[in-house]
Amino acid sequence: MSPNAICRTGTALAVAAALASLTCDLAAQRRGRFRRGGPPTTAGAPPEPAAPVVKKEIKNYLAIRGGTVYVGTGQVLRGATVLIGDDKILAVGPGIEIPEKAKVIDATGKCVSPGFVAVKARGMGAGSTEDDPKDSVNPFDPQIKMGLAVGITSFLSVSGFGGSMPSGSSAVFKLAYGDLDGMVLKHGHVFRMSVPLAVSQMKTFKDTVAKAKDYLEKKDAAEKAAADKPEEPKPTERPGARRPTGRRGGSQAKGPPKDLATLLDIMSGKAKLWVSCRRGYDVTNLRQALEVATLLGTGVVLEDPTVAWAIPDEVAATGSMVVLSPRDHDEPDPAQPATTGSNIAMSRILSDVGVPVAVHPPAGMFGGGGLGTGGILGQDLNTPHVDAAYAVRGGLDQHKALRTLTLDAAKIVGADSRIGSLEPGKDADILILDGDPLHYRTFVETALVNGKVVYEKSKEPFYNHIHR
Amino acid sequence: MNRATLATALCTALATALGAQDKPSMEIFFGQRPKEFKVAKWGPEKLPSPCYAFTASKLLTGAGAPIDDAVIVTRDSKIVAIGPRRDVTIPDGCQVFDMGDCWIAPGFVDLHCHMMGRNRRDYNDMVNPTNPELRTLDMVSMDHPQVKSALAGGVTTVLFIPGSGTNMGGFGTLTKTAGKFEEALLRFPGSLKIAQAGNPERRSGDLGADKMGMNEGLRRTLDDGYRYYRAWEEFDAGNGPKPKNRPDLEYLRGLFRHEYPVTVHTQIYQVVLETLRELRIEFNLWTVIDHGTFDAYRLCGEAQKVGVPVCNGPRQYHFDRNESRFIGLAHAWYAGGTHGWREPVPGVGRDGIAVNTDSPVIAQEQLTLQCAMACRLGLPYDVAIRAITINPARFVGADHRVGSLEVGKDADLAVWTGDPLDPRHHVKITVVNGRIAYRRDEERPRF
Numbered sequence: 005m006s007p008n009a010i011c012r013t014g015t016a017l018a019v020a021a022a023l024a025s026l027t028c029d030l031a032a033q034r035r036g037r038f039r040r041g042g043p044p045t046t047a048g049a050p051p052e053p054a055a056p057v058v059k060k061e062i063k064n065y066l067a068i069r070g071g072t073v074y075v076g077t078g079q080v081l082r083g084a085t086v087l088i089g090d091d092k093i094l095a096v097g098p099g100i101e102i103p104e105k106a107k108v109i110d111a112t113g114k115c116v117s118p119g120f121v122a123v124k125a126r127g128m129g130a131g132s133t134e135d136d137p138k139d140s141v142n143p144f145d146p147q148i149k150m151g152l153a154v155g156i157t158s159f160l161s162v163s164g165f166g167g168s169m170p171s172g173s174s175a176v177f178k179l180a181y182g183d184l185d186g187m188v189l190k191h192g193h194v195f196r197m198s199v200p201l202a203v204s205q206m207k208t209f210k211d212t213v214a215k216a217k218d219y220l221e222k223k224d225a226a227e228k229a230a231a232d233k234p235e236e237p238k239p240t241e242r243p244g245a246r247r248p249t250g251r252r253g254g255s256q257a258k259g260p261p262k263d264l265a266t267l268l269d270i271m272s273g274k275a276k277l278w279v280s281c282r283r284g285y286d287v288t289n290l291r292q293a294l295e296v297a298t299l300l301g302t303g304v305v306l307e308d309p310t311v312a313w314a315i316p317d318e319v320a321a322t323g324s325m326v327v328l329s330p331r332d333h334d335e336p337d338p339a340q341p342a343t344t345g346s347n348i349a350m351s352r353i354l355s356d357v358g359v360p361v362a363v364h365p366p367a368g369m370f371g372g373g374g375l376g377t378g379g380i381l382g383q384d385l386n387t388p389h390v391d392a393a394y395a396v397r398g399g400l401d402q403h404k405a406l407r408t409l410t411l412d413a414a415k416i417v418g419a420d421s422r423i424g425s426l427e428p429g430k431d432a433d434i435l436i437l438d439g440d441p442l443h444y445r446t447f448v449e450t451a452l453v454n455g456k457v458v459y460e461k462s463k464e465p466f467y468n469h470i471h472r
Numbered sequence: 473m474n475r476a477t478l479a480t481a482l483c484t485a486l487a488t489a490l491g492a493q494d495k496p497s498m499e500i501f502f503g504q505r506p507k508e509f510k511v512a513k514w515g516p517e518k519l520p521s522p523c524y525a526f527t528a529s530k531l532l533t534g535a536g537a538p539i540d541d542a543v544i545v546t547r548d549s550k551i552v553a554i555g556p557r558r559d560v561t562i563p564d565g566c567q568v569f570d571m572g573d574c575w576i577a578p579g580f581v582d583l584h585c586h587m588m589g590r591n592r593r594d595y596n597d598m599v600n601p602t603n604p605e606l607r608t609l610d611m612v613s614m615d616h617p618q619v620k621s622a623l624a625g626g627v628t629t630v631l632f633i634p635g636s637g638t639n640m641g642g643f644g645t646l647t648k649t650a651g652k653f654e655e656a657l658l659r660f661p662g663s664l665k666i667a668q669a670g671n672p673e674r675r676s677g678d679l680g681a682d683k684m685g686m687n688e689g690l691r692r693t694l695d696d697g698y699r700y701y702r703a704w705e706e707f708d709a710g711n712g713p714k715p716k717n718r719p720d721l722e723y724l725r726g727l728f729r730h731e732y733p734v735t736v737h738t739q740i741y742q743v744v745l746e747t748l749r750e751l752r753i754e755f756n757l758w759t760v761i762d763h764g765t766f767d768a769y770r771l772c773g774e775a776q777k778v779g780v781p782v783c784n785g786p787r788q789y790h791f792d793r794n795e796s797r798f799i800g801l802a803h804a805w806y807a808g809g810t811h812g813w814r815e816p817v818p819g820v821g822r823d824g825i826a827v828n829t830d831s832p833v834i835a836q837e838q839l840t841l842q843c844a845m846a847c848r849l850g851l852p853y854d855v856a857i858r859a860i861t862i863n864p865a866r867f868v869g870a871d872h873r874v875g876s877l878e879v880g881k882d883a884d885l886a887v888w889t890g891d892p893l894d895p896r897h898h899v900k901i902t903v904v905n906g907r908i909a910y911r912r913d914e915e916r917p918r919f
Binding site for chain 2: 146313331333335347348349366368369370377378379380381382383386387390393394396397398399402442443444445464465466467469470471
């Protein structure tokens, strides 16, 4: 069975078969490339996902020339060229030789930026994350164009609100308008839970983590023993047949127990855990989220940790990352003002200790994660750059603030090997902007996803009547 | 062309330009504003405050052109001098704040907010379908967190009005956002709050469930108020007996005396049409459109004709589903246009548009973001600044005190690190009535 076949049929069952899904998930990242005709570089063991060299013949070259290029890492290059080969970035910098057959877009006087990554969003053609999202995405959803118009080129969609154990389903979608195969970047790799946990819930969580660690130890021991024995032939399977479910399946016997699969994925770094701290207004609750990270032995993504500004070093020590809206305001408790309430400087404070931060729209009465047509501009997802601008208001450096929408946001959704910066080998998801990326009047003029121009302001109705 | 001719030509051109600027783009209907206020109470005209001088690289006056390398001097709650640094002599003993590259802007004015509500909720006391007897005056509290947020966002004057839960929510208070309550008061009543439609449909009363019924309910109450007002006018002119005192109609009397306007929660074409007909024309009230959202901007020609200005927000665009366009509402009201099938109509122009937050719908401190978004969708920058300074002050008849930085006006201003509309910039110092009301704590900034 090829990794591809495992993937198509098996992803939905991956929770039940963690070992199988290890192979599967890596393959899933590359599936888009298979479908667009490029052969896998190696059939058996998949290469590292961030392979900088694309070993296939490039059919189309595209160069974006002369713009001020915001690489997404914090670096800015003036008068630089971004060279694209098919769906990937080949080179970025000044004085890059543009192949003769390349199509050229002149970006002189404009800014070039990585496409924005929305860390919490919905709609925009998204499929159901419960199953293989590819079966239900809509690449012609008009909302895709609306998202592109405001600079979003990919987003994380998470279902479930999180309970006392990691749960839910997720996918990173790309706004590859009209391209079914290009829309799903990753699937089933983000789980959610929330703090505060009651004493009994915390105990259950600790017990389950202990069970998972115990399972890993036993598995390691068994693998060591098996390494000495000759390899058994794999059972053959009818092509296209439904894989047996976990409970009945023969291969399941070798997989982890169902209740541990999610935790094991998180502990191995294959999946990410988002911990919602919105209800935790003081450090006690936040520290519980950090304890979860420590128990798992891996950093988590802290969702709206109101008081993380008060204990930045503790957050950094767990290797966790943070998702927030800089302007969300919570009054401190007058009895303990130093450890309660919000602080608009939080993005800067966390950034100073090396914690990656991504921004999302505010939680206000009409705020939220969706693209709006309801008119509340500046509060919904129609102005992601404004959310980053508020991080600057709190003292974050201009260029670092762009990372809250690009590279750091990509890290937080677990897709930074593919998106988030304009670096060779990454997906060509690029914006050409009519001004400073974080200025309130800046509009997207052109957006590219997977190397294709999918949005042009002048050709779409949304904003083409507005002239700066 | 010799130098003298050139100078003359330049002067003529300048005069023409200034002339064009001086001619208002819209005649707002203020009715016959009385010289004597019989119902409304104004706060203190002057208060003691130290002499301060603030220098800045740019000063937005709110009234005319910005001043570069400017200085502004304040004392006893008033502005005593303003101008380019070379032209202004700072009095001896005046404390000087050299604000370097900072900008100075007038304290901003928000005409639509419910900021002092409890638990960040609207003030909707739904006693009757119409409540001319209610007032926010007793709700004013300078300890409210949103008041501090207002200062952190450079907002120094607010019209704190009841919510839109009933057709007539009660009377709003025009107040500054710092100082003791009595000192902060600018005017009470600031306005009558009417909610014409688009929220008060509670289906609870005996007045019908939708627009026709609600219009009828408003008409009855206003008619009562009008009769009461007339009876007092007759009595004052010596033509009638002294009317029986009616506390529930007393503030409506001031409304008909044009001592203050009615600010109307009104949105959607048909509802705004009724606002113009019923309130402005039928009852001859000094009327201000609040919200003015959805497709109501198509009435910009009519509003301009009958002198009704627009305080737009919190929605900043209308998504036109036929054309998939994001129409900037403030810009649409400002500029007018053809609006689809119609003949071109004028807009309310630079003098007829303001922008609001409707806080806590949009957090009070984000008034400037509301303006920035209006600007993003087409409203010219200078009009956007007017929309949160002189224009709203004028709509409610308080422009002799607030809304611009001019000698003799109240010393309400904020020192910004740059363009106030840019969310990346923030307030360093806010001054209200000549006193420093807010200083940003850089370790833990509020906003």
